[in-house]
Structure formats: C-alpha cells, structure tokens
Amino acid sequence: MFGHSDLPLNRDASARFLPWIIGFMTYLCVIAVAAGLTVDRVAERWRQGLAGNLTVELPFPAELETEKRAEQLDQAMELVADTPGVTGATVLEDHQIAALLEPWLGPDAGQLDVPLPTMIAVTRRTDAVIDLAGLKTKLRQIVPDAEVDDHGDWVADALGFLRSLQALAGALSALALGAAALTVIFVTRTGLATHRGVIEVVHLIGAPDRYIARQFQAQALKLGILGGVVGLGFGAATVLGIGRLIAFSLDAANPGLAFDFRLLPWQWVVLGALPLVVALLAMFTARRTVLRSLAKML
Amino acid sequence: MFGHSDLPLNRDASARFLPWIIGFMTYLCVIAVAAGLTVDRVAERWRQGLAGNLTVELPFPAELETEKRAEQLDQAMELVADTPGVTGATVLEDHQIAALLEPWLGPDAGQLDVPLPTMIAVTRRTDAVIDLAGLKTKLRQIVPDAEVDDHGDWVADALGFLRSLQALAGALSALALGAAALTVIFVTRTGLATHRGVIEVVHLIGAPDRYIARQFQAQALKLGILGGVVGLGFGAATVLGIGRLIAFSLDAANPGLAFDFRLLPWQWVVLGALPLVVALLAMFTARRTVLRSLAKML
Amino acid sequence: MILFDGVAVQYSAGPPILHDVTFTLAPGSFHFLVGRSGAGKSSMLKVLYLGLRPTRGTVSLFGRDVASLNRAEMPALRRRIGVVFQDFRLIEHLSTFDNVALPLRIAGVREAEIKKHVTELLSWVGLKDHLDALPPTLSGGQQQRVSIARAVIARPSLLLADEPTGNVDDVIGLRLMYLFEELNRLGTTVVIATHNDTLVSRFSHRQLRIEDGSIRVFDPRPMTAYPSPQGTMGAPAATGGPPTGPVRRPGAAQ
C-alpha cells in the first residue's frame, strides 16, 4: 500500500531540479568543511611547530676562538636543557639556517662566506609556561648578545587569521545547508500548492496528514541522497585537485617549506557523511513543512 | 492592458524563494569575481615587483678593506646600470636586508653582529630581456662570488598558482550563474505547470505566446533584480570584511610585507554590474523557457 | 444519525448563506436536497463532509458533535462518508481504476479484494473499457460516473452526492439512481443535491428544500404511492443489480 503514491511528485519539475541544487549545496559544504579541516591541520602544525618551539640565537663575536665558542655553546645548551618545560634542544647546523634564508638569499646562501649566528631550536611541552625573561638573563651571562624568541606574537596573529578562515568556512557550510533546507521548503510548498487539489481530495476521502507527509518525505530523501552523492563526488574531486595543486605550487616555490595538505582518513569520513546529513535534513524539512502547511491549509 | 496579469505568478511560492537563491548565487559570484580581481592585482604586483626586478649579491670577502670594497661596488653598480634594459639600481642598506630577514631571525636581525652580503636591487623594463649569464660573468670579474638572481622560477610558479586560483574563481562564478539560470528554468517550468490550466484557457481565448511570456519574464526580471541587489549587498560587505581581516592579520604578522587588498574603483563597478547581469540572465532564461515550453505544450 | 440544531453558515466575506437550520435525518433515510442555483446546496453538503465549519449551532454526525472533533479524529470519520463532488475532483494522474480504488487503499483493504470490487462497480456504471484511462481523457459524463463509483466503493455510512446526474443522459441517470437506492437499502444514509426536477418527481423521496437561507423538510409520500425502483427503471439483466462493494466495510474498523 505504501509503495503506492497518489501524488505525482516524481513527475514535478522539482524532481529534476532539487538534486542539482542539493548537489551544489553539498558541493559547497564539502569544500568549506574540507577547507576548515585543512586549516585545522595547518594551525595545529603551526602551534606545535612554532608556538611549541623557542629559538635561541647566540651571536658569538667574530673574534672569539672556536674552542671558547664551543665551550659557551655547551654551557648554553645545558642551561636551556635544564629549564623546566623544555623537552629538547638542537643546535641548528649552518645549512639548516641557510635553508631558512634561501628564499631571501638565493640557493647559494649556504656557500656564502657569511658568518651566521649560531641558533638553538628548543622544543617544549605545549602546556608549559617558560620564563623567557629569566632564561634570557641567564643566557646573556654566557653570550652577551643572546636572544630568546618564542615567535609568540606572530603565531598568535597567524592563528587568529586561520581561525577567521575557519569561521568563514563554518559560516559558508551553514549557509549552504540553510540554502538547501530553504530550497526543500520551497519545493515542498510548491508541491503542496501544485497538488493542492489532490491533497484536498485525499484528505476528504479520509487520509491522515502523515499519509501525505510520507510521500513528500520519501521523495525528499531520495532526491537528497541523489544530490548529496553527486555533490560529494564533485566536491571530493575538487578537494583532491586543489590539494594537489597547492602542494605542487608550494613545493615548486619553496621545496623546504611545503605543507602536507592531504586530509586524514577520519576527515574523509566526515566529508563522506555530509550527503547523509543533507539528505536527512531534506527529509525532515519536507516532513515538517508538509505537516505545518497541512495544519494551516485544511 | 499590460499592467494586467492573468497569471498569479507573484503569489507562487517561487516569488519568495527565487530572490533568495538568486541572491545566494549573486553573492557567490561577487565573492568569486572579487577574489579573481584581487588575485589579479596581487599577481600584477608580483610580476612587477619581483619578475621585473633582479637582485645582485656581492659577497665581499670579510678581509677586504672598506676602500677596496667601495671601489668594487662602484664598478659593479656602473656595470649593472649600463646593462641594456636596466632602468635603475640601488644598493640595499643593511637595515633593508635585515627587514627581509626579520621573520627568520627575529626583530633584532639588524643589530646582529653578522656581516650580510651587499645586495643591489635592480629594476628593469618589464619587456626587456637581460643577458643574465653575461652580466654574471662580467660581475665575477669584479667580485669573484657575485650572484645574479631574477627569482624567475619562483615567480613563474607563484604566478601559475595565482592563475589556478583565478581559474577556480572563474569556474565558481560560472557555476553560480549556471545554477541561477537553472533555478530560473525550474521556477519557470514549475510556473508553467502550476498555471497550465490558466495558460491553456488564455491561449484558447486567443492570446499569443508572447502575451504569456511577457508575464513570466517581467516576474523573473523583478525577482532577479531583487535577489541580485540583496546578493550584492551581502557580497560587498563580505569582500570588505575579508579584505580588512586579511590586511589586519598580515599587517600584524609581517608589517613590512602587507599587501593592499582593496579593490580599485573600476573593479567595484564590475561587481556592481553583477546584479544586472544576473537579472537579465533570469529574464531571458524565463522568456526562452516559456516560448520553448509553449511550442511543445499547446 | 445527522442532527442540525440552529445551524448558520456564512463564508468569511459575504452574507449568511444558511441560518437557523434545524432538522434530523434518520439513519438509512434517503433525501433530495433542492433549491435554486446559489441557494446553498453545495455549502450544506460541505458542512456534512466536514469541509466547512458552521458559524453557529450544533452539527452532530454519527452521534458525535462535529465541533468537538480534533484534527486527528477526522480521517476516521471521513472514511465513513462518501462524496460525489459537483466538480468531480478526480485525481488526474491516477487511472480510473486507481481513483476508484483510493478509498479502499487508504482504508487498508487487500489488493485482491480491491481489484474484484472496483472492476465490478466500474463495469456496472459502463466504464469497463476505461479502467486504465486517466480522467482528463474521459468525457464529462464518464468522469461523473468515476466520481460516483469512488464515493460508493467503500460502502459509506453516509453518501452525499452533488448534482450527480448533471452530465449524463437520462438512461445513465436512472441507472445511477438505482445504484444509490441499492446502497440505501443496505443501510447507507443518502443525500442528493440536484436541479433535475424530472428525477426528483420520479423518485418520491423526502426533500430538503433550501429557500431564502432556511431549510424545510418536505415529504411527498403521503400524496403519491412509493414506486418500486426496480419497476421504474429496470435493473440491468446482465448483472442482476448493482454491486454492493467490499464485504469488510472500512468504516467499521473504528
């Protein structure tokens, strides 16, 4: 009996239209959510890679002998390693510094006959608060011009920027879902208006509201899944494509700095669930619209 | 007579729905076009600022006396200035180099007791082809380790990336316009189906096709303008907001490198024309849909 | 069965259509509803099939005060009422068969039974060759007969027919009247609104007469002998009488 449908909903123009709009909205949603997730990964890495780390610069006077220099470096390393919260410290080799400077000084930065400051990369526990001023004072007792930099301001700004991007992605997803729901409401209302005569008759013959709602919600679920899957397909292709493109461009530009923009497996699962979310949204929106409209209409 | 409408199109659910969808599509279009235009400006600046320029590095041996050094620098400057296509050459002061290095070495880079290579920033005519290898050979006769860098590969890659972004923005605009047209087609077809009975009667009474098309196209134009203006409003606000946000974030992060993301007046005119484009698209789509459908239908 | 007490009917914008209507229709009775065009016949029927709430007064159907019904209770009540609308209201994309089967499907009758009864009834009203036709491809009179078949297929407790013979010729009109009388004999209360004076005078049933917004019950029987329907119309020999619908009466489920 329920396989039987009194309303020719699948012959309405909306049957061909709705999947496209839902597909487009799902597409936007997939892109926005993927962007949000990627930004999340980037932000995480920045926080761990930069906010987590300190850099200690030891600009030894040029006239200092190598022996003395090594001794002072050892003292500094010990001091740093003993500071509470620090988990590791490495002296950066000249070529590592050169790599950092390469975009600015060209590929031969390493071979330049330029004395670079000795630098120590310090890793720390993310939650640890380190007394930077104290550390600096102590270091200056060893090397007078020593500097400690936690890149704090810069990272905070950059993270703030990334968070804004994420908020934007979130807003776009919400907008897309909202537009999808709005479209379903419209299509359902149009359907109710188009088939008003039939609905009235079916009602007068004794069909309850849910008998009619069932036909609309089944249709919305069907079209929602169709549109959602199409949107996910195009969306996933775009996400992969853009990821590849960015990776390629950044890699070509700065081989040393390239980020990994690929999404993690669980992030793909999140994206894969979007069509389902959209389809269920469509279904419940349709059901609610029908029941509310019928209560007003008849 | 033509003020009189036989079809109650403005009472259809689509009258409330279409402006939102068209508004949303216009919104996307505005954002995408604005992004494309901004990228255009950035790319232009990069091309002029980097591709247009050369950097000459003169790593003087540390033991060279200041006098000799100045003499060699003068020779190099002369050589560079006389090279065909070069329009200017400036010796970068130490603090300018330090500013470039600041993100990497911290705010005190300038005060570091580190000898930096002497650098000459060379500007040239954009269309000029400079014999880099020849210049380098000649420079090496003055300073043995001299380097000439035109940042060519990096700029080409970066520009390629920007062009991909632009293509993406273009594709998104096209997609949004396509979705808008598709929606108008759908709404028009729904309208034709909903009012099929009325249309048949009006036809049998002797109204020609254009009498009916006129009512649909007027409605589509009206709703298109409404939606387009709404979309432009939100879009412009978003563009301004994002521009401010990016400028603020970048400025806070790298005071020296901040780009100007504001659009030029003529670019705002382009954006302002979008609602009109969308509304006309809606109108002609509606007209075409009606005339084609009627020829098939009756 | 049906009880009107001081009922007034008025559409939101406009003068009152009916006022101070009080009468009782006994279960199993048969009434014509007559009156000039625009008198309020269809409005009266609309009140009876719960399509219009009276402005004032009490309407009671099957022993229930209509005003006290909530939305969820209406479908069950409506399934006990069969309606032939003046403008047919067939479902355009469903075949003749499916239109007539609809009340049975909504009531949950088995497909096999549906097939048997619907086919039988449609043959009887002369639409055997149009089972699969869609309503827009039927002639006016054929549509009217489909609409009548849909109203009677579930053997309603109450049958309301609005001008059910306006689009058919006299031969078919008599045949349809015979169907209504057969249903009435099986216990259905019947109310038929009509302009067809020939029909009204030929069948001397009680009449509800609408005049100037009030209703008067008129009983012609004391004056004329009650004619046997079979005698008047001649039941078709082939089927031996109109079909009586499915055995399980959907309305009885509640």
Add this chain to the structure above:
Amino acid sequence: MILFDGVAVQYSAGPPILHDVTFTLAPGSFHFLVGRSGAGKSSMLKVLYLGLRPTRGTVSLFGRDVASLNRAEMPALRRRIGVVFQDFRLIEHLSTFDNVALPLRIAGVREAEIKKHVTELLSWVGLKDHLDALPPTLSGGQQQRVSIARAVIARPSLLLADEPTGNVDDVIGLRLMYLFEELNRLGTTVVIATHNDTLVSRFSHRQLRIEDGSIRVFDPRPMTAYPSPQGTMGAPAATGGPPTGPVRRPGAAQ
C-alpha cells in the same frame, strides 16, 4: 463558414471516436449537438476550437483550411470563437468581472467599454452581486454562467457551448438559451452540445446527432412550427433583452 469533409478523430491511444464526418454549417445557423455520454460531442467541439487536430479529412473554418494554419495565425482565429467548456475552465484567481473581461482585454478593447459591457452582461445572467467574487467561491451554476458570459462577451463569429445548462435550474437554463438565440440573431453561428432533451425538443433547431462515431444532420422544422423564442421563454421585462456586447467586434480587427 464551417466545413467538414471526411473528417476522422482519434486520440493517440484508443479507438477512433469519429469517422467519415462530412457536413456544412451555414453562417448564422444554430445547431444542437446531441449524442450519448462518451459519443464524442466534446471532441467534436475541440476540433472546432482548434484544440484538437483531426486525424484525417479537411476542416475549414471562416474559409481557411485548419491544417494549413501555423502557430502564429491561430490566436487571431481563436479570438473569433467563443467557447463554453463543459468544465467551465474559469481562471481561479481572477474575479468574475476579470474572467469575463479577459477576451476583451486580450483583443485590446478600452477599459471604459469593457466595464460597461461586462457589467451589463453579468447583470443579465444574474451575477450582479458577484462581480468581485473569485470562481472557487461561486456555486456550480454561477460558475457556469460566468463561463457563458466569457464566451459571448466579445460577440464571437462562432459560439461553441458544451452542456451549458447542466448545472442550472430550468428557469436560468431558458434565460441562457435566450442569450444564445439573441447572439445568433446578430449573426453568430451557434453550436450547443447537450444532454438536455427537454431543451432540445423545446427549441426546434437543427441537430447534429452523433451515433456510432458518425454525424447525421437532423432538421425537426419541417415537422414542427418554428416557435418564436420570445413567445416561448418570455424575455425579462427589466432589460428588454440580453446585452449584445461591445460595438467594436474584436474579431473584426483581422
């Protein structure tokens, strides 16, 4: 005026409805179109108002072969034909007044003239109090009268009416017939499809009888005296006769 030559009509899926139909209707003639329900009366009218192309044969209207008309020429021809549809086909969201005014508006008549003629005609069919009513708020008979008013308002050269008295009582039916005859007297060719035997026998016009898919012209006049319509029906004293529509006949523009 109207010429059928070997015409056959058949809907895509189904048996032929009409075959080998040949007849001529003189300009200014008046015909009833009779036949059983489903015989093909409405189909016949559909061919006449260019709503259906015959499967075979030639139909000529106003001296033009219908088959040779292209899409752009049809509106002009249609404006010379008034149709009363069996199911009325009123435009639901337009008031009674606007529905009736529509043919004049499409033909480009001035509003002042429209107002005068539409109001006059609607008064004559008894709808003076319903000028602003929407069709769904009218009774069945009222809708039928609006539909008739719309068909005759532009004084068509050809009037086709399908069962135009099926939803009104006899008094109004006669009044409507009088309107058709008045229009006929002014030169309109009239074809009325009907089941109403009383009406057909009362007015002894020529009959087009459809039987078994073919059409026979039957002329009752040699047998009965031609009655004067005024004498038979009594024109309403108040208006002195039905209104005759706008002076500028829209159809004449072509």
